[in-house]
Each structure stands twice: as C-alpha cells, then as structure tokens.
Amino acid sequence: MPLLRWLRDAHERWRERRLLEEMTDRDLRDMGITRHDALHEAAKPFWRD
Template identity: 50%
Template sequence: MTQIAAHRPCASASIKTGNWLQRMLAAAHQRRELARLDDRALQDIGITRSEALTEASRPFWDAPETWRKRP
C-alpha cells in the first residue's frame, strides 16, 4: 500500500509569500507617504495633488504588475 505524504509548504513558497507580503506592505506605506507630501514635493516629482490622492487611495493589493511578479 502506498502512503501519500501530507502537503507541507516548502520553504521557498513561504519566502515567496513573504516577499509578496513585504511588497504589498511597502506599496501601502509608500501610498500613505505620497498622500502626506506637500504641493512643492508633488511638483518636484511631477504629479498633482489629485493624482497623489487617487494613487494613495488605492488598496494595498492593487499594486503595479511588476510588484506582483514573484522572483
């Protein structure tokens, strides 16, 4: 009789999940900081207050495609 091993997540899977989570948390942090920039700083980076607030209001999981790709 053949035994089937219980599924255990491999270390690389948990590392990839951790990296994904770190990227999503970083996106949330960056969006909060973007919302806090003054008008002069926003002008320096070339975006309007409206664009900054629109970006800042996006949920953390709504990250750019390049952030969602796993290494």
C-alpha cells in the same frame, strides 16, 4: 510569488501611498505629480499595483 515577498511588497506599497498623502504640493510638483494623482494612487488598496 512566495507569500513573504508578496507581503513585503504589499507593505511597501501601503507605506509609499501613505507618504504620498503627507507630501506637500511643492514636493509633488517636484516629482511631476499632481495632488489629484497622488490622492488617487493613495486611495488604492495595498494589494493593487
């Protein structure tokens, strides 16, 4: 995978995980995700899928 693509994807994962932390319980419930699952995903390092 080219470096620029990997960097873009890693940044997107980081951004999405920060957004998960900020979502309300209602938003998460609408998505079918528990607070526990959201925090678990948000705790992953940006380089992990």
